[in-house]
Amino acid sequence: MLHDALSQIAADVDAEFDRLLALPGDARDPLYAAMRHAAIGGGKRLRPLLVTATAALFHVDRDVALRVGTAVEAIHVYSLIHDDLPCMDDDDMRRGKPTVHRAFGEATAVLAGDSLHALAFEILASSRTHTDPFIRSELIATLALASGPDGMAGGQMMDLEAEKKSFDLPTVTRLQALKTGALIAASVEMGAILGHIPPEGRAHLKGYARDIGLAFQIADDILDVEGDPELAGKALQKDADAGKGTFVSLMGLDRAKQQAAMLVAQANEHLASYGSEADLLRAIANYITERDR
Amino acid sequence: MLHDALSQIAADVDAEFDRLLALPGDARDPLYAAMRHAAIGGGKRLRPLLVTATAALFHVDRDVALRVGTAVEAIHVYSLIHDDLPCMDDDDMRRGKPTVHRAFGEATAVLAGDSLHALAFEILASSRTHTDPFIRSELIATLALASGPDGMAGGQMMDLEAEKKSFDLPTVTRLQALKTGALIAASVEMGAILGHIPPEGRAHLKGYARDIGLAFQIADDILDVEGDPELAGKALQKDADAGKGTFVSLMGLDRAKQQAAMLVAQANEHLASYGSEADLLRAIANYITERDR
Numbered sequence: 146m147l148h149d150a151l152s153q154i155a156a157d158v159d160a161e162f163d164r165l166l167a168l169p170g171d172a173r174d175p176l177y178a179a180m181r182h183a184a185i186g187g188g189k190r191l192r193p194l195l196v197t198a199t200a201a202l203f204h205v206d207r208d209v210a211l212r213v214g215t216a217v218e219a220i221h222v223y224s225l226i227h228d229d230l231p232c233m234d235d236d237d238m239r240r241g242k243p244t245v246h247r248a249f250g251e252a253t254a255v256l257a258g259d260s261l262h263a264l265a266f267e268i269l270a271s272s273r274t275h276t277d278p279f280i281r282s283e284l285i286a287t288l289a290l291a292s293g294p295d296g297m298a299g300g301q302m303m304d305l306e307a308e309k310k311s312f313d314l315p316t317v318t319r320l321q322a323l324k325t326g327a328l329i330a331a332s333v334e335m336g337a338i339l340g341h342i343p344p345e346g347r348a349h350l351k352g353y354a355r356d357i358g359l360a361f362q363i364a365d366d367i368l369d370v371e372g373d374p375e376l377a378g379k380a381l382q383k384d385a386d387a388g389k390g391t392f393v394s395l396m397g398l399d400r401a402k403q404q405a406a407m408l409v410a411q412a413n414e415h416l417a418s419y420g421s422e423a424d425l426l427r428a429i430a431n432y433i434t435e436r437d438r
Numbered sequence: 439m440l441h442d443a444l445s446q447i448a449a450d451v452d453a454e455f456d457r458l459l460a461l462p463g464d465a466r467d468p469l470y471a472a473m474r475h476a477a478i479g480g481g482k483r484l485r486p487l488l489v490t491a492t493a494a495l496f497h498v499d500r501d502v503a504l505r506v507g508t509a510v511e512a513i514h515v516y517s518l519i520h521d522d523l524p525c526m527d528d529d530d531m532r533r534g535k536p537t538v539h540r541a542f543g544e545a546t547a548v549l550a551g552d553s554l555h556a557l558a559f560e561i562l563a564s565s566r567t568h569t570d571p572f573i574r575s576e577l578i579a580t581l582a583l584a585s586g587p588d589g590m591a592g593g594q595m596m597d598l599e600a601e602k603k604s605f606d607l608p609t610v611t612r613l614q615a616l617k618t619g620a621l622i623a624a625s626v627e628m629g630a631i632l633g634h635i636p637p638e639g640r641a642h643l644k645g646y647a648r649d650i651g652l653a654f655q656i657a658d659d660i661l662d663v664e665g666d667p668e669l670a671g672k673a674l675q676k677d678a679d680a681g682k683g684t685f686v687s688l689m690g691l692d693r694a695k696q697q698a699a700m701l702v703a704q705a706n707e708h709l710a711s712y713g714s715e716a717d718l719l720r721a722i723a724n725y726i727t728e729r730d731r
Contacts, residue, residue, distance in 0.1 A: 293556030
């Protein structure tokens, strides 16, 4: 089931970006080409899958959820482009391809990230995405908070500081909750918003999202040590080389694996009130620690 | 009247950013400090003034218009931070202070820009900014379109290309309509949206905005040649040195001045159906070609 769902969402998100990012046929073509290079073909599309799988619990039209998931993915892709820049992580490869600044130059990479950032909110504000302006507004507020200085961008700032200071486990946990957890949690929450679930009804789903978000990052730190750069499509062991505290360096490999498994079990418990309709969310939780890239 | 309005909006926008960007007291402090450095103290605040002055035509609560204007200014400030980066214009001074990357490093500058970008949409999506979700959604759609690849970011891409190709006058006009015109036009349009003016009722105001946006850029090109870097608070004559086509290089100084004056007159004609309540918008149009920075 998960395998099919992953293939389907990958094809659908690619098709959405292909439609959204048609070359305008003027001097902006290199910008659109750079956006396409980063956004189309590659990536697990975990965040769009979380949006559509959560929305499916509440029988939301899949096309609507797909457009919302594409907006979240646009934010994720913009963050990867900026994160790979020479002044940030200085990475040459991403998803098995040259990074945007390697292929198109740094200035175009900055603008391609900024453009995907704006595109995410353009998608969510459009009445073609969702007819109810209240829902649109709630989706936008959730995504802006999760990606800004009190979410993803704030976590990236802490990550920069981590090169200079040695953070303890609670601080690394907080860093990762912001850097990757916030957007993963927002994906699930946006699925619930599409399902018209009020904030007080989202507690279990938010618990699920928090747990898989943290498990995802612990698994990433494990893959950084044990993974195959060929399969990952990017350089590994960069954090350890930079002397940054990771879950593996702070807990050891064995305890990190136990912790990830415990979090996945806890994530699944948050879904106890749902029947088989939540099986895809359960499969996603299990996949997070079992993936090889 | 204009002098007071400019002082007032500068103080009010500073106060808004001061409130929005309180240091969190953790490892994200350098990020917030960089955002404050760029956003507080300095700048003409032309875009927030256009939002509040247009909204005032329709008796919109000034506090509401101010928050919306602050969101537009957050986009403008983010674009300046990224535009000043070494890989873009490589500027050392902005608004009489070191640029963000000079004061805080490149990586923090990228994240500070990204964070102000997200903050703009966070402000607009908040029910504290405006109670009507339909209005919020329309404001967000307008700002995202004006700042993304079909607006400001697209214009910046054309500007990068302008270093390699020599653009003719129609192409430079199109470049500037995107790069600076789109956000100026959005400021006026967002004031009209706050006033519940439907799209078909915004034609005159959009015409006004289009004309002052182009006049603003011609005046910038004239200041680039005739201005005082001390007063401007930034380096001048960079475009001419880079061999980029400007309105002055393509039209000559005299014709550029005539063209700017003609556009200001035309902008004022678009306001003919308004009485004295549009005097501030008229004063802004006149100021655009008379300013010394």
